[in-house]
Amino acid sequence: xxxxxxxxxxxxxxxxxxxxxxxxxxxxxxxxxxxxxxxxxxxxxxxxxxxxxxxxxxxxxxxxxxxxxxxxxxxxxxxxxxxxxxxxxxxxxxxxxxxxxxxxxxxxxxxxxxxxxxxxxxxxxxxxxxxxxxxxxxxxxxxxxxxxxxxxxxxxxxxxxxxxxxxxxxxxxxxxxxxxxxxxxxxxxxxxxxxxxxxxxxxxxxxxxxxxxxxxxxxxxxxxxxxxxxxxxxxxxxxxxxxxxxxxxxxxxxxxxxxxxxx
Amino acid sequence: xxxxxxxxxxxxxxxxxxxxxxxxxxxxxxxxxxxxxxxxxxxxxxxxxxxxxxxxxxxxxxxxxxxxxxxxxxxxxxxxxxxxxxxxxxxxxxxxxxxxxxxxxxxxxxxxxxxxxxxxxxxxxxxxxxxxxxxxxxxxxxxxxxxxxxxxxxxxxxxxxxxxxxxxxxxxxxxxxxxxxxxxxxxxxxxxxxxxxxxxxxxxxxxxxxxxxxxxxxxxxxxxxxxxxxxxxxxxxxxxxxxxxxxxxxxxxxxxxxxxxxxxxxxxxxxxxxxxxxxxxxxxxxxxx
Numbered sequence: 174x175x176x177x178x179x180x181x182x183x184x185x186x187x188x189x190x191x192x193x194x195x196x197x198x199x200x201x202x203x204x205x206x207x208x209x210x211x212x213x214x215x216x217x218x219x220x221x222x223x224x225x226x227x228x229x230x231x232x233x234x235x236x237x238x239x240x241x242x243x244x245x246x247x248x249x250x251x252x253x254x255x256x257x258x259x260x261x262x263x264x265x266x267x268x269x270x271x272x273x274x275x276x277x278x279x280x281x282x283x284x285x286x287x288x289x290x291x292x293x294x295x296x297x298x299x300x301x302x303x304x305x306x307x308x309x310x311x312x313x314x315x316x317x318x319x320x321x322x323x324x325x326x327x328x329x330x331x332x333x334x335x336x337x338x339x340x341x342x343x344x345x346x347x348x349x350x351x352x353x354x355x356x357x358x359x360x361x362x363x364x365x366x367x368x369x370x371x372x373x374x375x376x377x378x379x380x381x382x383x384x385x386x387x388x389x390x391x392x393x394x395x396x397x398x399x400x401x402x403x404x405x406x407x408x409x410x411x412x413x414x415x416x417x418x419x420x421x422x423x424x425x426x427x428x429x430x431x432x433x434x435x436x
Numbered sequence: 437x438x439x440x441x442x443x444x445x446x447x448x449x450x451x452x453x454x455x456x457x458x459x460x461x462x463x464x465x466x467x468x469x470x471x472x473x474x475x476x477x478x479x480x481x482x483x484x485x486x487x488x489x490x491x492x493x494x495x496x497x498x499x500x501x502x503x504x505x506x507x508x509x510x511x512x513x514x515x516x517x518x519x520x521x522x523x524x525x526x527x528x529x530x531x532x533x534x535x536x537x538x539x540x541x542x543x544x545x546x547x548x549x550x551x552x553x554x555x556x557x558x559x560x561x562x563x564x565x566x567x568x569x570x571x572x573x574x575x576x577x578x579x580x581x582x583x584x585x586x587x588x589x590x591x592x593x594x595x596x597x598x599x600x601x602x603x604x605x606x607x608x609x610x611x612x613x614x615x616x617x618x619x620x621x622x623x624x625x626x627x628x629x630x631x632x633x634x635x636x637x638x639x640x641x642x643x644x645x646x647x648x649x650x651x652x653x654x655x656x657x658x659x660x661x662x663x664x665x666x667x668x669x670x671x672x673x674x675x676x677x678x679x680x681x682x683x684x685x686x687x688x689x690x691x692x693x694x695x696x697x698x699x700x701x702x703x704x705x706x707x708x709x710x711x712x713x714x715x716x717x718x719x720x721x722x723x724x725x
Contacts, residue, residue: 176561177512179591180544183553201590204628206656211626214588214657218551256548259506259516262482264550306484332484374486 187215188255223253223264230265230299233350234272234292237285250275262303269293287341290364294343294378297335297368298351301376304333307427315429322431324399328417330392331427333370337378338386339363344378353377369425384409385416389425397432448472448499448533448645448685451708453700454662455500456690460490462697470498470704474687475530477504481522495530501645501687502532503614507572509582510555510565511541520575527576534645534685536581536614537572539565539602556591557601569609581644582606583614586622586660599637606642613639616647617677618689621670622658631673640680648674648707649689663692665703671710679716686711 182195193212200208224247228235235243247253252271256264273289276282315323337344344364348354353375365386366378381389384405391404405413420426450471455463457479463470473494480491494500506519527535540552555561573580582605584598596604602613615638624631648671650664666674666688674686688704 175512176555176558176564177544179556180512180541180553184544184547184549187549187553188547199592201592201627205626208589210655210657211588213655214659215549215551215553217654218659219549222550256550257546259508259519259543259548259550260481261478261550303482303485303487306488370485374489 186212187219190216220248220253222261223256224248226261227252227265227268230262231268231292231295232352233295233347234268234288236350237288237291237346238282246275246279250278262299265299266296269296287339287343287346290339290341291343291346294337294339294347294364294366294368297337298347298376298378301333301335301368301370302374304331304370307331307333307424309424310421310426310428312421318431324402325397325432327395327397327430327432328392328401328426329395329428329430330389331369331424333376334389334425335368336386336389336393337364337366337368344380347378367425369423372424384412388413388416389420392426447683448501449683451686451688451704451711452501453704454503454687454689454691455490455494456694457487457490458694459697459700460494464493464497466697467497468697468701470701471708472499472501472533472685474501474503474689475532477502477523477526477535478506480526480530481519491526491530495532500530500532501534501536501685502527502530503536503583505538505542505550505552507537508540508542509537509568509572510539510561511543511568512564513543513546515568515571517575520572524576527578534581534614535576535578536583536645538583538585539605540585552585554585554587554589554591557594557596557598559595562596562601562604566605566608569605569611573609573611579610579612581612581614583616583647584619585616586619588626588657588659590627597637599634599639603637603639603642606639611642612644613642614645614647615643616649617674618647618649618651618666618670619660621673622651622660625658632676635673635677638677638680640677643681643684646674646681646684646686647689648686661692662689664690666707671707675710675714678711678714 179199186193186196202208224244227247252268254267258264269289269292272292276286276288318326340363342361342364344366345360349356360380365381365383367381367389368376368378371377388401388404391400401413402410452472452474453470455473455475475491480487482488504523538552541555542549542552584602605611606613620631620634624634648666649662650666651658652661652663686707688707690700
């Protein structure tokens with residue numbers, strides 16, 4: 174049997190206790206622990222590593238559920254799936270959907286119906302931590318453009334910035350429990366937020382107005398300044414100008430790209 | 437300042453510590469007299485953010501090496517050239533003195549274990565791994581060090597000893613060895629042989645770095661957890677090869693049950709004292725060569 178077959182059988186065997194038939198006769202069974210105990214060491218390593226990674230990506234979900242219950246439910250409700258990425262930081266995107274499927278089967282968690290939304294927010298925070306650095310917005314160059322050139326320029330959001338909208342005020346729960354949260358925030362109602370990274374590389378969550386959310390969605394779709402002005406009610410153009418400067422100051426807007434007239 | 441700069445060039449020496457994120461604030465605040473740090477390559481490959489910056493900040497202050505788990509050098513899935521290129525970029529950015537990986541596979545059939553898995557010591561595996569090390573060294577543009585792993589199983593089809601396998605790999609590819617003494621001990625206990633016999637087969641001319649760590653007993657097996665101080669048996673094994681190791685740098689790995697920085701620092705200092713006290717006499721070095 175080839176090395177490739179052996180490796181696939183090995184990975185299958187340590188992923189599931191019932192699939193080690195391909196390895197029988199290929200592992201030395203001398204004195205000491207038997208084959209199951211030895212494969213068990215790998216199974217245990219795999220499980221513990223993934224629990225550790227998921228707990229690091231979803232620390233607030235783990236806190237809300239209680240570390241012991243979180244661990245128990247990850248193991249018992251099949252949250253620990255295979256991983257198709259070499260990068261462990263990419264592991265765990267499935268957790269919000271898994272929580273949404275799992276919750277109805279757990280009456281003891283009825284009061285925590287917001288949990289999948291909280292997880293969705295935590296994943297954005299996790300990704301913000303690792304996103305590419307943004308280059309600083311070149312304000313001097315931007316103001317040197319003609320008004321027409323400025324209106325045509327594509328404005329880019331920082332790679333670490335993402336937008337979040339939920340009917341549940343899960344950002345308040347995040348602020349209450351997260352290491353970099355601001356426990357003083359007790360806003361109620363739907364969460365319309367911007368997830369970003371501050372100058373110390375710490376992820377932050379800020380509430381934004383619904384109009385700001387809509388305008389930033391447009392920016393994410395490569396809107397230019399003229400598009401933004403068009404999408405913003407005329408009686409709020411002064412606010413738009415103020416927001417743009419504020420977004421540049423906060424590093425939410427990273428750069429701009431000049432666009433030819435005929436594009 | 438001149439003294440500090442002089443330690444930033446030349447080969448690594450003395451006992452270093454594996455860098456772990458929670459310790460970085462203390463390290464930057466206290467500037468401990470640690471000889472060098474080893475960065476876990478895969479922790480610092482993100483496109484941006486604090487972990488990427490952390491590697492640069494530490495490398496500005498200390499000599500560093502890179503130690504990775506993601507190459508899957510013994511794997512049969514295609515080598516990830518983008519990953520290799522990002523390791524090269526990190527090595528250049530941090531001016532890493534050494535770049536090391538494991539003699540293991542970590543993925544198969546597109547699924548990743550993110551754990552170091554063993555291979556049989558066969559001619560087929562030797563040809564396969566040697567080819568991949570050639571490619572990896574080509575993309576990295578430098579020699580890599582290959583570490584012997586902890587393996588909880590052995591394969592019936594192995595036709596070579598592990599040390600024969602390692603020696604041939606080095607000879608064929610020009611790679612070097614990172615000898616993990618804790619892994620030697622863990623494997624010897626788990627498979628019932630004398631670790632000194634294993635060490636007697638080590639091709640010392642290829643060894644460029646040594647690792648030590650703590651381990652844990654679980655269900656009748658020693659598990660390579662990197663979760664505590666280095667036990668007496670492993671320190672004794674380390675000292676038994678002191679005269680063969682020459683000026684090899686030694687590294688303490690501590691990953692689980694991570695203690696406060698000062699505890700890890702104390703353990704590094706203890707190992708440094710022991711390592712210095714057992715410096716070989718010139719006569720021993722002559723015999724070793």
